[in-house]
Amino acid sequence: MSMYFTKEHEWVKVKEGIGAVGISEHAAHELGDITFVELPKIGAVVKQFGVLGSIESVKAASDIFAPVSGKVVKINDALDTAPEIVNESAEDAGWMAWVEIADVAELKNLMTQEQYDAYLKTL
């Protein structure tokens, strides 16, 4: 499974045309205690780098952007009542949505894990 990142610190894990989407550990750490996650609706069609949802912590509120275009086919309902899962496991249990990837060519616009790690060092 390949994992890609955006400059806004979202990730997408790609498997069989489906992208699981979330925010990076770095982003979760920067936000601090996460208190609310606004998830997209199942069936919603999102555009790459368009708004997918939003996330709030005690310190800040920010939008979550879609790393890929496509249709939302599944959302992580557990975050409605336990958004702290994102702090505990941002890049695994803290996933937010599954997107049916419309165009795999868009992955070229994203960073690999290695590139993302290098990018973090520049911030």
Next chain:
Amino acid sequence: MDEQLQATPICSRHRALNALMAPFGGWDMPIQYEGIIAEHSWCRTQASLFDICHMGEFLFQGDFEADGLEDVFTFSVKTIPLGRSRYGFLLNEQGGIIDDLIVFRLAEDKVMIVVNAATAPKDFDAIKGRLRGGAFTDITAATGKLDLQGPLSRYVMVELFGEEVATIPYFKFITMNILGVEAIVSRTGYTGELGYEIFIPSEKVCELWDLMLTDERVKPAGLGARDVLRLEVGYSLYGSDIDEETTPLEAGLESFVNFDKSFIGKDALLRLKEQGVTRKKVAFEVIGRRSPRHHYEICFEGETVGAVTSGVFSPMLGKGVGIGFIKPELASIGTPLTIRHERVSMEATICELPFFRDGSVRS
């Protein structure tokens, strides 16, 4: 980062604890150590230690009436009994709040005035400009201040400093020997929990910090947790909820204004009382976990009727809570509001303060 930032004497300890630091009121202050919610929860159940050395302290010694101090604040200084403190305001001529502060009656002719960090220089000038005599000095740099807050704080204080502390009632203080120097221990705070504010010469404050953290019931807490704690119990934050453009009447703080005495700003407040205020502070609870934030719009039936001044996700209530100012005719309990900002929209209902009612502050 602002190169003018001041550091408290505890600064090296914060760095050693890997605290997240940020500028606050001109000072480089710890925002969080292990995390805001963990620190908030510790303070509501155990005892939390806050570095509050950034706050300003002034001393006045003289004749309160003849030297003019009696007319400086919205409350009477001369009627504060020895060993007690009183909360209130320093107003401008228009009745706007220059600062909210606490005056401690140290002696027959002597008080300590404790003010917010960001406003300390202008407070000092404003007070000095109103005095006709007496000795008025800024002792901020020489004074260290630590707050121990939380339901277990009394046990900790008694164990460390003796039985004497156990009997201090709310808004009273004692002077006692701590670490070989004279310190003031006051039953006040900013969290809604039982707690103490300790004033000690700044050269001893680091030693006191270390000593207090030797008790395993005590953990450090930053200004992030302090803000959540104060908002849950509805305390105003200067610079957010109140400022020079806001009077105590609009802010629902009239009970800290004594109209039976003279004070600067009184005429303006009396006029405002007669005309009626054009905005009024309200508290509201959000339906859901979203957090209202400073400057978000408050709407009623689609129309903007005010703005949020403080907001947070309350861990105790499990929902967003906030304070804001709206048209007075809408400021009644139960009024449904919509809080908006860009794409964000949340439904809320006006409620009474405090949001969180089960604090140990008076226990």
